[in-house]
Ligand SMILES: Nc1ncnc2c1ncn2[C@@H]1O[C@H](COP(=O)(O)OP(=O)(O)O)[C@@H](O)[C@H]1O
């Protein structure tokens with residue numbers, strides 16, 4: 443797969459994707475195109491196939507129907523160009539912070555310049571001074587930063603984030619939101635962020651995809667027309683009137699789904 447693609451090629455394109463796990467129909471008729479550099483959030487009830495949608499892009503799960511194109515190429519197996527960040531980052535407890543962050547470069551055989559790249563990323567996520575610590579010596583927020591740094595280090599084109607901040611307290615989540623928005627702005631990467639927290643979706647994304655209950659289908663798309671760069675941080679985004687407007691809109695969409703499934 444080429445490392446770069448023409449700018450007009452979508453980063454991700456789902457073409458009529460369906461997925462069954464045995465008798466369980468997880469996804470139905472998913473067609474969705476995500477621009478390079480776009481920030482998209484996917485919301486929907488638990489079990490509607492959000493994680494499966496990301497796993498198909500990463501090539502960990504294969505679609506039963508339809509297909510996914512990644513930077514113009516059909517995904518048929520593990521896709522190492524994506525950065526996958528999940529709620530349970532499987533950090534290696536016997537390695538230090540810097541050695542955890544170096545690990546993906548070792549796996550990929552990208553040893554050249556690894557030390558410099560690791561140092562750069564540690565600085566970028568605010569872990570300077572903690573290079574030699576072991577994972578057990580870190581707070582929850584710092585572990586999260588190691589998880590993100592471990593992905594950042596190999597410069598993925600696309601970040602797939604699956605409820606990455608679900609385990610963090612509200613204050614720390616907000617700090618991480620500010621960081622993710624900065625990361626997105628600085629790298630120009632494509633972000634696909636799965637969450638069941640509607641506020642998180644509005645704070646972060648340029649477009650929110652609302653899914654129905656299982657089998658998951660796309661039920662609505664809500665463009666979030668706010669210039670986030672004028673806000674100092676994620677807290678101030680939440681105080682804007684537009685934030686409340688979009689939050690209410692998403693709530694009403696989700697609520698109408700609950701009523702039809704009740
Ligand atoms: N590997 C698997 N084997 C069997 N069933 C699965 C597997 N992965 C997911 N499922 C089922 O598919 C549905 C969608 O799962 P998932 O994508 O994890 O939903 P979400 O992330 O929206 O909560 C669920 O009913 C789940 O139990």
Ligand SMILES: [Mg+2]
Nearest residue numbers: 492493494604
């Ligand atoms: Mg999930």
